[in-house]
Amino acid sequence: MIRESLQWLRGEAERFWSARNARERWLLGGGGLLVLVVLPYVAIWEPLVERRAYLQDRVAEQRQDLAWMRSAAEEIQARNGESASAEPVTDERSLLSLVDRAARDAGIDDQLSRAQPDGDGTLRVWMDRVPFDELMGWLDGLQRAAGVEVAALTVERTQDDGLVNARLTLEVDP
Numbered sequence: 686m687i688r689e690s691l692q693w694l695r696g697e698a699e700r701f702w703s704a705r706n707a708r709e710r711w712l713l714g715g716g717g718l719l720v721l722v723v724l725p726y727v728a729i730w731e732p733l734v735e736r737r738a739y740l741q742d743r744v745a746e747q748r749q750d751l752a753w754m755r756s757a758a759e760e761i762q763a764r765n766g767e768s769a770s771a772e773p774v775t776d777e778r779s780l781l782s783l784v785d786r787a788a789r790d791a792g793i794d795d796q797l798s799r800a801q802p803d804g805d806g807t808l809r810v811w812m813d814r815v816p817f818d819e820l821m822g823w824l825d826g827l828q829r830a831a832g833v834e835v836a837a838l839t840v841e842r843t844q845d846d847g848l849v850n851a852r853l854t855l856e857v858d859p
Contacts (some may be wrong), residue, residue, distance in 0.1 A: 811851075
């Protein structure tokens with residue numbers, strides 16, 4: 686059955702080819718050859734080259750991320766060694782003053798837009814356009830120095846790289 690189908694198809698192709706004049710045969714042959722050369726390039730080679738370039742870019746980005754993460758890890762480890770232990774905060778007023786003083790010390794007091802005691806050693810804090818790295822360092826310092834924990838944190842990205850709007854709920858570590 687398959688053999689008969691192939692013979693029939695071959696016969697149809699030979700009839701088609703013999704019905705063409707020499708110029709048409711030359712054009713069909715040249716076009717077929719061109720398709721055989723161009724098709725593998727367009728369908729196989731070009732997508733492979735584009736994918737390779739994309740992956741090389743991704744690897745470069747990930748290497749930069751890794752380098753940043755390693756330097757951040759080293760910085761965190763260095764800060765672990767310099768931990769200063771202070772007495773935990775005992776009331777809302779001292780938590781508010783501690784947060785304010787720590788923000789001034791970290792240089793992010795201008796971004797501290799609002800701080801509101803929320804009862805039972807809890808403080809709600811709003812910060813606008815604060816550098817993310819400095820915010821994280823500030824929170825780490827609060828935790829290490831006074832046992833202040835982050836109960837809730839909402840961070841929204843701004844249009845400027847590295848700057849965020851943050852809403853936090855801080856509480857004294859029991």
